[in-house]
Amino acid sequence: MNLEEKISKLFEKLDTLEHYANVMHILNFDTNTICPEEGREYENESYALIASLAYKITKSEDYINLVKEINAEKDKLDPYKKKLIEDLYREISNNEKISPELFEEATKLSSTAYNVWLKAKRNSDYKKFAPTLEKMVKMRKKLIDLRPQKEKTYYDTMIGDFEQNFYIEDYDAFFQKIKDALVPLIKKIRESKVKIRTDFMKRKYPLHKQEEFSKYLMEVVGFDMNKGAISTTEHPFTDTLARYDSRITTHYYEDNFISNMYSVIHESGHAIFGQNEPDEIYDNHLQNSMTMGMHESVSRFYENRIGRSKEFIHLIYPKLRELFSEQLSDVSEEELYLGVNAVDLNQPLRTEADELTYSIHVLIRYELEKEFINNPEFDFSKLNKMWNEKYEEYLGIKVKSDKEGVLQDVHWTDSYGYFPTYAIGNAYNAMYFNKMNEEIDVYSLIEKGQINKITDWMKEHVFKKASLLHPKEWIKDITGRSLDPQDFIDYITNKYSEIYKL
Amino acid sequence: MNLEEKISKLFEKLDTLEHYANVMHILNFDTNTICPEEGREYENESYALIASLAYKITKSEDYINLVKEINAEKDKLDPYKKKLIEDLYREISNNEKISPELFEEATKLSSTAYNVWLKAKRNSDYKKFAPTLEKMVKMRKKLIDLRPQKEKTYYDTMIGDFEQNFYIEDYDAFFQKIKDALVPLIKKIRESKVKIRTDFMKRKYPLHKQEEFSKYLMEVVGFDMNKGAISTTEHPFTDTLARYDSRITTHYYEDNFISNMYSVIHESGHAIFGQNEPDEIYDNHLQNSMTMGMHESVSRFYENRIGRSKEFIHLIYPKLRELFSEQLSDVSEEELYLGVNAVDLNQPLRTEADELTYSIHVLIRYELEKEFINNPEFDFSKLNKMWNEKYEEYLGIKVKSDKEGVLQDVHWTDSYGYFPTYAIGNAYNAMYFNKMNEEIDVYSLIEKGQINKITDWMKEHVFKKASLLHPKEWIKDITGRSLDPQDFIDYITNKYSEIYKL
Known part of the structure; x- marks a missing residue:
């Protein structure tokens, strides 16, 4: 087979995989929107059946060899196909040494973690969740150990899974600027006499x-x-x-x-x-x-x-x-x-946060997960206390319960390194807004x-x-500049200074 | 493998087939309810992919042999499993000699017929549909010729596909009674001076x-x-x-x-x-x-x-x-x-018909399809004329166009022998209503x-x-009697005689 034939054979497989993915999306959409409560279990089993068909393809020798062989010649491909092969090759490499048994164990652990979290949240009792969280973190590290290519630290590797080519040093710099600018601004708003009608x-x-x-x-x-x-x-x-x-x-x-x-x-x-x-x-x-x-x-x-x-x-x-x-x-x-x-400086939930405080909610999670992933001595029993201290320090919010505190988000039942991505979207769009605004009003x-x-x-x-x-190339392609939260900081500072007459 | 093991192996396959069927139902429901117009084509392709997986199972030697082997011992099974095996065995036998190519040809012809019908209906021009209808009928007969077991006539076989153990003689007797009772009743209503407020x-x-x-x-x-x-x-x-x-x-x-x-x-x-x-x-x-x-x-x-x-x-x-x-x-x-x-004696559409005239709409289709299936000399170009004559004779309705006449229903683009089933539901329920009413008020x-x-x-x-x-056993099981339209005729005659003061 020449390269073209290989590509065409791979594309056939990807067509099938995408149809399975489409079916899974439709089943998922159906489950979430119209499926009656008692029908969901059977629908979930149907979903699992289709997922296993897709899994079989991506784990087949046939598929893996095709990707590897094409990857060896990737420099001959057009930019679209090259990007595709890089993505597929990375995915295959990351998973290749994970046995089906370990994969299943990890999946089960994560679904256990979800149930434990749900119960702990209902009872507002972080202690019940702490040991499971620790197990989940260990499992995620174990999976990373099996990868051929890892970054400098576990947390760097995790970050890259969600925002490619991003590292702790990027986010550290990013969040430092956000913190320096917004924490004082929020304090000022707290002291502002402006009362907004709601x-x-x-x-x-x-x-x-x-x-x-x-x-x-x-x-x-x-x-x-x-x-x-x-x-x-x-x-x-x-x-x-x-x-x-x-x-x-x-x-x-x-x-x-x-x-x-x-x-x-x-x-x-x-x-x-x-x-x-x-x-x-x-x-x-x-x-x-x-x-x-x-x-x-x-x-x-x-x-x-x-x-x-x-x-x-x-x-x-x-x-x-x-x-x-x-x-x-x-x-x-x-x-x-x-x-x-309007900004409500008494409410502790990220999902309910306004445009201004949102990034601070994310910053807190970033600082905490960086610590509990990369510090091998981390004491998981103290995470809720640390959480509450940061909420008080950065936002002036006294968190009243674990339910409204460390247990509020579902994410830590499954993955780490995802939260920071919630914060950089605003920075990206502030940059391209400014670029756009030079060209159109x-x-x-x-x-x-x-x-x-x-x-x-x-x-x-x-x-x-x-x-x-990749995101770093992309924002440069749009704006000619590297990611910088300053555009967002300027915009949000001006907007809220005007609203709260600071 | 003993019988029990065979059953358990078959049930595994049926579980998978039912999950595929569930997925197809969900996709179909999604397509019909929420899927955006431009997304439907891709969703249909996903559907076809899942359908092909199910088709592969029912056509596999493994599956066919299992059904055949269990069928040979069916008298040892409990009534539920016996009924299941009879159904599966009949399905397999009916389709076994149909090659995948012929199956595909028939499927394509039917989808062509649908498109031709749709266009003909839009233009209200039955002539455009007649040759395709004739081809479809030939194809359906060809498929029946390949069956190991056939009934006395093509139309008897087709009838049995939709209402098992039913034959022309059953429907002839059934519809004759309906016709004798309802056609005069409808004429009386036409002459009634009662005007109902709508x-x-x-x-x-x-x-x-x-x-x-x-x-x-x-x-x-x-x-x-x-x-x-x-x-x-x-x-x-x-x-x-x-x-x-x-x-x-x-x-x-x-x-x-x-x-x-x-x-x-x-x-x-x-x-x-x-x-x-x-x-x-x-x-x-x-x-x-x-x-x-x-x-x-x-x-x-x-x-x-x-x-x-x-x-x-x-x-x-x-x-x-x-x-x-x-x-x-x-x-x-x-x-x-x-x-x-209220009865509207000017409207020619079955789907809009009231409780009284509905059966007559079905009767007309029954008489026509019995004729064009079983009469080898049938002249398809005259079907619309025959249709209109019957509407005038039985219902007093002058059909104004093929669109509101012979082309109104989609069914003849695909199957024959289905229409009569629309009429016997009312007869069944009138019989069990009377039985029920003896026991509860x-x-x-x-x-x-x-x-x-x-x-x-x-x-x-x-x-x-x-x-x-089977339906005949079932209605006897409920009521102790064989299917008889008289209960329905009595009920509907009383009801409408009262409403229209006949």
Whole structure:
């Protein structure tokens, strides 16, 4: 077989794998949206059956040899295929020495950890979770030991699994700047006398009108309804199942229409990314090679830079007043803008955090997991105490219970090194916002409702190479600069200084 | 391997086949409900991939031999397993001589026929469809020629595929009685001076309130929401995906709330059947062995015998008035009852037909397909003319176009012998209604909202052995009698004589 034939044989296998993945995504979407409670167990078994078919292919000698052989000649490939082979080869190498038994053991441990965490959280009792967390960390390190290529430390390796070519030194520098700038800013806001009106946000907004509002918002931001859909789930998410199938979900609360509003814009951002990647990406099986940081930068761009701007509020205010004439009769445009940007300095949950404090929530997790992964002497029984101290020091928040503290997130039941990616999306998008704003008048386009022109810029500069380049190369390709949180810091400092009259 | 080991090996394969079937049902449900338009093609390809995996199993020597070997010893099995093996053996035998190439040719022809029909219907031009219909009929006969066991005529064989052990002589006798009783009755109604009020049925009923009404109706009739769900599609359907997963769909029209109301009750009837079959049925892989006639008897029982009764209207009238206070302010309970039972003797569509004329629509199709299947000299170019003549003769309806005539139904693009099953459901349920009514006071239970007690009777007498017995055995098991349309004829004659004061 020559190289071309090998590629074509590999692509056949990838086609099948992608169909299995599509089926699994649909089953997962179905389970989360419509499947009745008692039907879920059987549906999960169906899922496991399809997953095992996919697993068999990726573990077959045939497949592994193809990837290895092509990898040996990767420099002859076009950039798309080269990136694909690098990704597949890394995946194969990382897993090759993991026996099916160890793989199963790790999967089981992680699902045990999930159940232990869930119970511990319900009882707000971190002590019950600590030993399992320690076991999980050991298991993750054991799996890393089996890799042919590792980074300097365990935590560096873990970081790279989620944001390629990123290391502790990158995040240390990044978070230091964030901390130096935002912690004092938050203190000032705590002392500010400005009181923002939020009473109207808790009024009752009928669910079916919120549904109508969701569709309006999706249209305004440019979600393509021919290539996507919306449904409801407990926790909103986006899933790009296939080239022409990007779905979002939301959750409606009668007494919190803002929650749905920003879920819809955020998830639409993710979907717009999926709907607008170029054909080359899909043709070359590269649709899943973006990092979380890159993806979140886009969803937050639509959610915050667009959706929480004065201009956007100006754009949608008439429709909101029309839909909710009763609830918003005494609310001005300015009050609405301030309301959606208010900071609540008493609430300890990351998922409920505002644009400003969000990065600090992530910073705390970063500092803690770096420590408990890389320090072999780490005392897991003290993690909740350390957590609470940092919340008090950085945010002035007194965490009242483990449930609202160290146990609030599910992530540590499964993986480590993922949290920091939550923070860099805002830094990426602040950088490309500034670049974009040199070329087109972003805020004026928002105000005029011409978000399609902003998305056109995003297609050309942000979406086009996202799956092709590593994040560091990518942000340089867009802006000509290396990742720097300063753009975000400047933007957020200005915005909140104005809002809280600092 | 002894018999027990063979059964256990077969059951393993059936477990896998059922998981594939579950996946295909979910994909199909997804395609019909939420999948965006441009995403459907890829989703269909995923479906085809899973279908091919299932096909491979049922065509494997391993599987075929197992079924054959167990079939040779079937008399040693318990009744559930014996029924299962008979079903599987018949299926294998019917298909064994059909080569994969011929199978593919037939599948392609059928999908071509669908497209030709769709286009012909759009243009209301039967001539364009006639040659394809003729080809389809030839192909179906060719496939029957390859079977080891055939009935006396092609049409008898086709009939038996949908309602086992039924023959032309059964349906001839059945439809003759229906014709003799209902055709004169319909003529009398045409001449009746009674005018039923239907204006309020065309008023605007907000969709979100109709959604609320659907949920209320499902609760009233006893649909178990923990084991089922509701969604929307162009054409309502029910799918029991798995033991604990029976889903229905509906379609909302702002100016026709009755359409949704009876779709929901009808489909809930199907789902209640699936939700209440005994565990033995699922444990023995018999969940798909009911016939269409048996299944429709139940859905129509809930839809018509319960849902269109005076007592049911009395039960739900207060809720309807509460939900639609504006639209129904001037409508009495009696007017509502008459409205949902009105006969429109100008409308030519089976799917829109009322309880009375429905069987005549089916009778016409039965007479025609019996003729064009079994008469080797049949002139397909004349089918539309024959159709229109029968509509005029039996229903007094002048069909204005092929679109509303011979091309209205999709079924003839794929199979023949299916239509008559649409008519016998009402006859079955009229028979078991009378039996039930000897034991419990059905109408009084409906009026009191105790439909669960009716469903309890259905569980014990109707659902319990439906998958285990052939339809003729089954109706005898329930009522002690053989299928006879007289119960239905009496019921419908009384009901409509009262409504139209004949």
